[in-house]
Amino acid sequence: MLIVDAHLDLSMNAMEWNRDLRKPISEIRERESNLSDKPDRGNGVVCFEELRKGNIGLVVATQIARYVAPNNPLPGWNSPEQAWAHTQAQRAWYTEMERAGELKSITDLKSLEAHIKNWTNTKPIGYILSLEGADSLVTVQHLEVAYTYGLRAVGLAHYGPGRYAQGTDATGGLGKYGKEMLKEMERLNIILDATHLCDDSFWEALNHFNGAVWASHNNCRSLVNHNRQFSDEQIKELIKRGAVIGGVMDAWMLVPNWVRGKSTPKGMNCNLERLVDNYDHICQLAGNALHIGIGSDLDGAFGTEQSPYDIETIADLQKIPTLLSQRGYSPKDIENVMGGNWLRFLRKVWA
Numbered sequence: 315m316l317i318v319d320a321h322l323d324l325s326m327n328a329m330e331w332n333r334d335l336r337k338p339i340s341e342i343r344e345r346e347s348n349l350s351d352k353p354d355r356g357n358g359v360v361c362f363e364e365l366r367k368g369n370i371g372l373v374v375a376t377q378i379a380r381y382v383a384p385n386n387p388l389p390g391w392n393s394p395e396q397a398w399a400h401t402q403a404q405r406a407w408y409t410e411m412e413r414a415g416e417l418k419s420i421t422d423l424k425s426l427e428a429h430i431k432n433w434t435n436t437k438p439i440g441y442i443l444s445l446e447g448a449d450s451l452v453t454v455q456h457l458e459v460a461y462t463y464g465l466r467a468v469g470l471a472h473y474g475p476g477r478y479a480q481g482t483d484a485t486g487g488l489g490k491y492g493k494e495m496l497k498e499m500e501r502l503n504i505i506l507d508a509t510h511l512c513d514d515s516f517w518e519a520l521n522h523f524n525g526a527v528w529a530s531h532n533n534c535r536s537l538v539n540h541n542r543q544f545s546d547e548q549i550k551e552l553i554k555r556g557a558v559i560g561g562v563m564d565a566w567m568l569v570p571n572w573v574r575g576k577s578t579p580k581g582m583n584c585n586l587e588r589l590v591d592n593y594d595h596i597c598q599l600a601g602n603a604l605h606i607g608i609g610s611d612l613d614g615a616f617g618t619e620q621s622p623y624d625i626e627t628i629a630d631l632q633k634i635p636t637l638l639s640q641r642g643y644s645p646k647d648i649e650n651v652m653g654g655n656w657l658r659f660l661r662k663v664w665a
Contacts, residue, residue, distance in 0.1 A: 316433055317631055318653035320374040320560040321509075321531035321609040322360060324441070325404035335361045336416060339627050353575070357617030359627045362416050366435040368629035372420065372653065374530055374609075375408070375441040377401040377465075380472055381449035388474045390449075397450035405463060408441070417441050421464050423664040430657065442660075444507060444530065447472030447481065454494045461502045467530070468499060469507035471515060479515040482542045487518040500525045505663060508532070508552065509609075512541060516548060520555065526663040527555045531562035531609030533592045538570050546599060553600045556662075558655045560609015561589045565620045568592070579623035586622045586630075590637050593651065603647040607655045608634070 327333045331352060333342050339361045349355040365373070379397035380390035391397040411417040418438035420426050429440040444467035451457055457468070470492060471481030478492040488496070496519060499506060508529045511519060520527065529552060535543035544552070544559070552559060565579055566572035568588040579585070593606045612621060612628050624633060631652075638648045650658075 315369070315635075315649055316372065316430060316653050317368060317370040317608065318372045318656040319370050319608050319610050319628075319631070320528070320558075320656055321444075321562070321611045321614070322373045322375050323378060323446070323611070323614050324360070324373070324375045325407050326376065326378050326615075327358070327360065327613050328407050329400075329404050331358075333358065333361075335411075336414070337361060339364055352615065354615060354617035354619060357619050358613065359617050359621060359625060360613040361627075362439065364627040364629045365439055367627070368631050369435055370439070370628065370631060371433040371435065371437075372429065372440040372442070372656075374444050374467065375417075376444050376446040377404045377450070378446040378472065379404075379450045380447055380474075381477060383475070386474060394449060394452045394477065398452050398456065401445070401450045405443075408443070412438070419443065419464050421466060423661065426657075426660055426664065442466050444505075445469065446507075447476060447510070448478045448495060449476050451478070451495070454491065454498050457495065457498050457504070458502060461504060465504065467505035467507050467528070468495075469509050469530070470495065470511060470519060472510050479519060480512045481510045481515075482512065484512050485514055486512070487514045488522070492519070493522050496523045496525075499523070503663065508548075508557070510542070513545075513548075520551060526659070527552065527557045528659060529557060529559040529609075531560045531611045531614075533562055533567045534595045537592060537595060538567055540567070543567060549596055549599050553596075553605050556659070558605055558607045558659050559596055560607050560656075561592050563589060563610045563612055563621055563625065564614065564616055565622065568622065574620070578619070579621060584622050585624045586633055586637055589622065589634070590641055593638070594641065603643060603650055604655055604658075606651055608652065 346355040379400040382390035420440045443464045470479035480486040565584045569584045
Protein backbone atom coordinates (compact mmCIF):
# COMPACT_ATOMS: atom_id res chain seq x y z
CA MET A 315 0.00 0.00 0.00
CA LEU A 316 1.02 3.62 -0.52
CA ILE A 317 2.42 5.01 2.73
CA VAL A 318 2.02 8.68 3.67
CA ASP A 319 4.53 10.30 6.04
CA ALA A 320 3.27 13.69 7.21
CA HIS A 321 6.57 15.09 8.46
CA LEU A 322 10.00 15.02 6.89
CA ASP A 323 12.60 17.81 6.90
CA LEU A 324 13.99 16.98 3.46
CA SER A 325 15.22 20.44 2.49
CA MET A 326 16.81 21.04 5.89
CA ASN A 327 18.81 17.85 5.41
CA ALA A 328 19.84 18.95 1.93
CA MET A 329 20.64 22.59 2.64
CA GLU A 330 21.93 22.56 6.26
CA TRP A 331 23.19 19.00 6.68
CA ASN A 332 24.50 19.05 3.07
CA ARG A 333 23.06 15.63 2.26
CA ASP A 334 22.49 14.61 -1.34
CA LEU A 335 19.32 12.60 -0.85
CA ARG A 336 19.65 11.09 -4.34
CA LYS A 337 22.54 8.98 -3.05
CA PRO A 338 22.13 5.60 -1.30
CA ILE A 339 21.92 5.82 2.48
CA SER A 340 25.19 3.90 2.81
CA GLU A 341 26.99 6.53 0.74
CA ILE A 342 25.45 9.40 2.72
CA ARG A 343 26.57 7.78 5.97
CA GLU A 344 30.05 7.06 4.69
CA ARG A 345 30.56 10.65 3.53
CA GLU A 346 29.67 11.85 7.05
CA SER A 347 31.68 9.24 8.94
CA ASN A 348 34.37 11.74 10.01
CA LEU A 349 32.00 14.63 10.84
CA SER A 350 30.77 15.58 14.30
CA ASP A 351 29.06 18.94 13.75
CA LYS A 352 25.58 17.38 13.97
CA PRO A 353 24.40 14.76 16.47
CA ASP A 354 23.25 12.32 13.79
CA ARG A 355 26.29 12.36 11.49
CA GLY A 356 26.74 8.98 9.86
CA ASN A 357 23.40 7.76 11.23
CA GLY A 358 20.88 9.14 8.74
CA VAL A 359 17.91 6.97 7.77
CA VAL A 360 16.22 8.99 4.99
CA CYS A 361 17.01 9.25 1.29
CA PHE A 362 14.91 8.97 -1.86
CA GLU A 363 15.95 5.35 -2.49
CA GLU A 364 14.81 4.26 0.98
CA LEU A 365 11.52 6.16 0.65
CA ARG A 366 10.84 4.25 -2.55
CA LYS A 367 11.86 0.92 -1.00
CA GLY A 368 9.29 1.56 1.72
CA ASN A 369 6.62 2.56 -0.83
CA ILE A 370 6.41 5.93 0.91
CA GLY A 371 4.96 7.75 -2.05
CA LEU A 372 3.59 10.90 -0.43
CA VAL A 373 5.21 13.06 2.26
CA VAL A 374 4.59 16.38 3.91
CA ALA A 375 7.97 18.08 3.51
CA THR A 376 9.04 21.18 5.37
CA GLN A 377 10.71 24.49 5.01
CA ILE A 378 12.17 25.59 8.35
CA ALA A 379 14.14 28.67 9.49
CA ARG A 380 13.81 30.19 12.94
CA TYR A 381 14.24 33.86 13.83
CA VAL A 382 15.99 34.37 17.16
CA ALA A 383 15.86 37.57 19.19
CA PRO A 384 19.13 38.81 20.77
CA ASN A 385 18.36 37.10 24.11
CA ASN A 386 17.29 33.79 22.55
CA PRO A 387 19.97 31.07 22.97
CA LEU A 388 18.44 28.77 20.33
CA PRO A 389 20.14 28.46 16.94
CA GLY A 390 18.54 30.53 14.21
CA TRP A 391 18.68 33.64 12.06
CA ASN A 392 19.13 37.17 13.37
CA SER A 393 16.37 38.67 11.26
CA PRO A 394 13.10 37.43 9.73
CA GLU A 395 14.41 38.50 6.32
CA GLN A 396 17.40 36.17 6.66
CA ALA A 397 15.09 33.35 7.76
CA TRP A 398 12.83 34.00 4.74
CA ALA A 399 15.80 33.92 2.39
CA HIS A 400 16.86 30.58 3.84
CA THR A 401 13.41 29.08 3.23
CA GLN A 402 13.68 30.31 -0.35
CA ALA A 403 16.94 28.40 -0.76
CA GLN A 404 15.10 25.34 0.55
CA ARG A 405 12.29 25.99 -1.91
CA ALA A 406 14.84 26.18 -4.75
CA TRP A 407 16.15 22.75 -3.74
CA TYR A 408 12.64 21.26 -3.95
CA THR A 409 12.27 22.79 -7.41
CA GLU A 410 15.57 21.26 -8.53
CA MET A 411 14.51 17.85 -7.20
CA GLU A 412 11.34 18.16 -9.25
CA ARG A 413 13.41 18.91 -12.34
CA ALA A 414 15.56 15.87 -11.53
CA GLY A 415 12.47 13.64 -11.42
CA GLU A 416 12.81 12.82 -7.72
CA LEU A 417 9.86 14.80 -6.32
CA LYS A 418 6.47 16.03 -7.46
CA SER A 419 4.62 18.95 -5.84
CA ILE A 420 1.08 18.15 -4.66
CA THR A 421 -1.02 21.27 -4.11
CA ASP A 422 -4.68 20.43 -4.79
CA LEU A 423 -7.21 17.63 -5.16
CA LYS A 424 -6.50 17.07 -8.85
CA SER A 425 -2.76 16.62 -8.35
CA LEU A 426 -3.37 14.46 -5.27
CA GLU A 427 -5.73 12.06 -7.01
CA ALA A 428 -3.52 11.81 -10.09
CA HIS A 429 -0.49 11.04 -7.94
CA ILE A 430 -2.27 8.34 -5.94
CA LYS A 431 -3.67 6.73 -9.09
CA ASN A 432 -0.33 6.65 -10.91
CA TRP A 433 2.11 6.06 -8.04
CA THR A 434 4.72 3.37 -8.38
CA ASN A 435 8.05 3.35 -6.56
CA THR A 436 9.83 4.17 -9.79
CA LYS A 437 8.09 7.54 -10.08
CA PRO A 438 8.66 10.89 -8.33
CA ILE A 439 7.71 10.99 -4.65
CA GLY A 440 4.82 13.36 -4.02
CA TYR A 441 5.39 16.13 -1.51
CA ILE A 442 3.07 18.66 0.15
CA LEU A 443 4.97 21.74 1.26
CA SER A 444 4.68 22.77 4.91
CA LEU A 445 6.33 25.51 6.96
CA GLU A 446 7.55 24.41 10.40
CA GLY A 447 7.46 27.58 12.46
CA ALA A 448 6.16 30.78 10.86
CA ASP A 449 9.01 33.08 11.95
CA SER A 450 10.37 33.30 8.41
CA LEU A 451 7.17 34.93 7.13
CA VAL A 452 8.45 38.50 7.32
CA THR A 453 4.90 39.86 7.24
CA VAL A 454 1.45 38.30 7.12
CA GLN A 455 1.38 39.26 3.42
CA HIS A 456 4.31 36.91 2.76
CA LEU A 457 1.95 33.99 3.39
CA GLU A 458 0.14 34.56 0.08
CA VAL A 459 3.49 34.66 -1.72
CA ALA A 460 4.30 31.26 -0.18
CA TYR A 461 0.85 29.91 -1.01
CA THR A 462 1.40 30.86 -4.63
CA TYR A 463 4.53 28.73 -4.86
CA GLY A 464 2.86 25.76 -3.15
CA LEU A 465 2.78 26.13 0.65
CA ARG A 466 -0.25 24.27 2.02
CA ALA A 467 0.33 23.85 5.79
CA VAL A 468 1.88 26.04 8.50
CA GLY A 469 2.92 25.41 12.08
CA LEU A 470 2.94 28.80 13.78
CA ALA A 471 5.81 27.96 16.15
CA HIS A 472 8.73 25.58 16.61
CA TYR A 473 10.93 25.52 19.72
CA GLY A 474 10.94 28.50 22.07
CA PRO A 475 9.33 31.91 21.61
CA GLY A 476 8.16 32.85 18.13
CA ARG A 477 6.97 35.89 16.21
CA TYR A 478 3.42 34.56 15.69
CA ALA A 479 3.03 32.02 18.52
CA GLN A 480 5.01 30.36 21.30
CA GLY A 481 6.46 26.91 20.84
CA THR A 482 7.87 23.94 22.73
CA ASP A 483 9.35 24.89 26.13
CA ALA A 484 7.88 28.41 25.92
CA THR A 485 4.68 29.90 27.35
CA GLY A 486 2.24 32.54 26.21
CA GLY A 487 -0.27 33.20 23.50
CA LEU A 488 -0.41 34.43 19.92
CA GLY A 489 -0.58 38.16 20.09
CA LYS A 490 -1.96 40.44 17.39
CA TYR A 491 0.14 39.16 14.49
CA GLY A 492 -0.52 35.52 15.27
CA LYS A 493 -4.26 36.12 15.07
CA GLU A 494 -3.82 38.01 11.80
CA MET A 495 -1.78 35.10 10.43
CA LEU A 496 -4.54 32.64 11.34
CA LYS A 497 -7.13 34.81 9.58
CA GLU A 498 -4.98 34.85 6.43
CA MET A 499 -4.48 31.08 6.65
CA GLU A 500 -8.25 30.66 6.77
CA ARG A 501 -8.68 32.87 3.71
CA LEU A 502 -6.13 30.87 1.74
CA ASN A 503 -7.35 27.48 3.04
CA ILE A 504 -3.94 26.67 4.54
CA ILE A 505 -3.86 23.86 7.11
CA LEU A 506 -2.86 24.77 10.67
CA ASP A 507 -0.29 22.33 12.04
CA ALA A 508 -0.81 22.30 15.82
CA THR A 509 2.51 20.53 16.43
CA HIS A 510 4.97 22.42 18.65
CA LEU A 511 2.47 24.98 19.95
CA CYS A 512 2.85 25.52 23.67
CA ASP A 513 -0.34 24.94 25.66
CA ASP A 514 -1.30 28.63 25.83
CA SER A 515 -0.83 29.15 22.10
CA PHE A 516 -2.50 25.83 21.25
CA TRP A 517 -5.76 26.74 22.92
CA GLU A 518 -5.74 30.33 21.69
CA ALA A 519 -5.00 29.22 18.12
CA LEU A 520 -7.83 26.70 18.07
CA ASN A 521 -10.19 29.27 19.55
CA HIS A 522 -9.37 31.76 16.76
CA PHE A 523 -9.04 29.42 13.77
CA ASN A 524 -11.97 27.95 11.87
CA GLY A 525 -10.00 26.19 9.15
CA ALA A 526 -8.54 22.70 8.92
CA VAL A 527 -6.19 21.53 11.70
CA TRP A 528 -3.82 18.59 11.85
CA ALA A 529 -0.82 17.63 13.98
CA SER A 530 1.86 16.36 11.65
CA HIS A 531 4.17 14.82 14.28
CA ASN A 532 3.08 14.57 17.89
CA ASN A 533 2.70 11.94 20.63
CA CYS A 534 0.93 11.62 23.99
CA ARG A 535 1.84 13.44 27.19
CA SER A 536 0.25 10.72 29.31
CA LEU A 537 2.94 8.30 28.04
CA VAL A 538 5.93 10.68 28.05
CA ASN A 539 5.30 13.70 30.26
CA HIS A 540 6.69 16.71 28.40
CA ASN A 541 5.10 19.88 27.03
CA ARG A 542 6.17 18.82 23.51
CA GLN A 543 3.51 16.09 23.75
CA PHE A 544 -0.28 16.52 23.70
CA SER A 545 -2.38 16.20 26.83
CA ASP A 546 -5.52 14.08 26.64
CA GLU A 547 -7.59 17.28 26.61
CA GLN A 548 -5.66 18.57 23.58
CA ILE A 549 -6.02 15.24 21.78
CA LYS A 550 -9.78 15.22 22.42
CA GLU A 551 -10.06 18.76 21.02
CA LEU A 552 -8.13 17.77 17.90
CA ILE A 553 -10.37 14.73 17.45
CA LYS A 554 -13.42 17.00 17.76
CA ARG A 555 -11.93 19.20 15.01
CA GLY A 556 -11.46 16.19 12.69
CA ALA A 557 -7.67 16.31 12.92
CA VAL A 558 -5.22 13.52 12.18
CA ILE A 559 -2.22 13.18 14.52
CA GLY A 560 1.01 11.81 13.07
CA GLY A 561 2.98 9.50 15.36
CA VAL A 562 6.53 10.81 15.69
CA MET A 563 9.50 8.44 16.02
CA ASP A 564 12.08 10.50 17.92
CA ALA A 565 13.04 8.19 20.79
CA TRP A 566 12.78 10.77 23.56
CA MET A 567 9.10 11.21 22.69
CA LEU A 568 8.48 7.46 22.80
CA VAL A 569 10.05 6.40 26.11
CA PRO A 570 10.25 8.29 29.41
CA ASN A 571 13.56 9.41 30.94
CA TRP A 572 15.53 9.49 27.69
CA VAL A 573 18.84 11.35 28.12
CA ARG A 574 20.06 12.85 24.86
CA GLY A 575 23.53 11.73 23.89
CA LYS A 576 23.60 9.02 26.58
CA SER A 577 20.53 6.82 26.21
CA THR A 578 20.42 4.22 23.43
CA PRO A 579 17.32 2.80 21.73
CA LYS A 580 18.08 -0.78 22.78
CA GLY A 581 19.10 0.27 26.27
CA MET A 582 15.74 2.03 26.72
CA ASN A 583 13.77 -0.70 24.91
CA CYS A 584 12.63 1.88 22.37
CA ASN A 585 11.09 0.13 19.39
CA LEU A 586 8.10 0.62 17.11
CA GLU A 587 5.85 -1.01 19.73
CA ARG A 588 6.18 2.25 21.69
CA LEU A 589 4.79 4.13 18.68
CA VAL A 590 1.81 1.75 18.63
CA ASP A 591 1.30 2.47 22.34
CA ASN A 592 0.69 6.10 21.36
CA TYR A 593 -1.65 5.05 18.57
CA ASP A 594 -3.60 2.87 21.00
CA HIS A 595 -3.94 5.73 23.47
CA ILE A 596 -5.32 8.14 20.86
CA CYS A 597 -7.68 5.47 19.50
CA GLN A 598 -9.06 4.87 23.00
CA LEU A 599 -9.78 8.59 23.32
CA ALA A 600 -11.36 8.73 19.86
CA GLY A 601 -13.23 5.42 19.95
CA ASN A 602 -11.84 4.60 16.49
CA ALA A 603 -8.65 4.58 14.38
CA LEU A 604 -9.55 7.54 12.19
CA HIS A 605 -7.30 10.15 13.80
CA ILE A 606 -3.83 8.57 13.69
CA GLY A 607 -1.19 8.39 10.99
CA ILE A 608 2.55 8.52 10.41
CA GLY A 609 4.52 11.71 10.99
CA SER A 610 7.90 10.11 11.47
CA ASP A 611 10.28 13.12 11.66
CA LEU A 612 12.98 10.51 11.03
CA ASP A 613 15.28 13.13 9.49
CA GLY A 614 14.62 15.80 12.10
CA ALA A 615 18.20 16.19 13.37
CA PHE A 616 18.44 12.60 14.59
CA GLY A 617 19.12 9.19 13.03
CA THR A 618 19.59 5.61 14.18
CA GLU A 619 21.10 6.83 17.46
CA GLN A 620 17.71 8.24 18.48
CA SER A 621 15.20 6.17 16.48
CA PRO A 622 13.38 2.97 17.45
CA TYR A 623 15.95 0.18 17.27
CA ASP A 624 13.89 -1.69 14.65
CA ILE A 625 14.33 1.25 12.23
CA GLU A 626 17.46 0.87 10.13
CA THR A 627 16.12 3.16 7.40
CA ILE A 628 12.78 4.83 6.76
CA ALA A 629 11.85 1.84 4.56
CA ASP A 630 11.20 0.00 7.84
CA LEU A 631 7.90 1.85 8.20
CA GLN A 632 6.77 -1.30 6.37
CA LYS A 633 6.99 -3.09 9.76
CA ILE A 634 4.14 -1.07 11.26
CA PRO A 635 1.21 -2.97 9.67
CA THR A 636 2.29 -6.25 11.30
CA LEU A 637 2.54 -4.57 14.70
CA LEU A 638 -0.90 -3.01 14.27
CA SER A 639 -2.37 -6.35 13.23
CA GLN A 640 -0.92 -8.01 16.32
CA ARG A 641 -2.70 -5.37 18.44
CA GLY A 642 -6.04 -6.19 16.83
CA TYR A 643 -6.31 -3.44 14.22
CA SER A 644 -8.41 -4.47 11.22
CA PRO A 645 -7.04 -4.39 7.64
CA LYS A 646 -9.09 -1.22 7.02
CA ASP A 647 -7.74 0.40 10.19
CA ILE A 648 -4.19 -0.43 9.10
CA GLU A 649 -4.76 1.03 5.65
CA ASN A 650 -6.05 4.21 7.29
CA VAL A 651 -3.09 4.50 9.66
CA MET A 652 -0.54 3.97 6.88
CA GLY A 653 -1.99 6.76 4.77
CA GLY A 654 -5.74 6.59 4.37
CA ASN A 655 -6.51 8.99 7.21
CA TRP A 656 -4.21 11.65 5.77
CA LEU A 657 -5.74 11.18 2.32
CA ARG A 658 -9.29 11.46 3.66
CA PHE A 659 -8.29 14.64 5.52
CA LEU A 660 -6.74 16.20 2.40
CA ARG A 661 -9.68 15.27 0.19
CA LYS A 662 -12.02 17.02 2.56
CA VAL A 663 -9.84 20.15 2.86
CA TRP A 664 -9.21 20.42 -0.88
CA ALA A 665 -12.68 19.38 -2.11
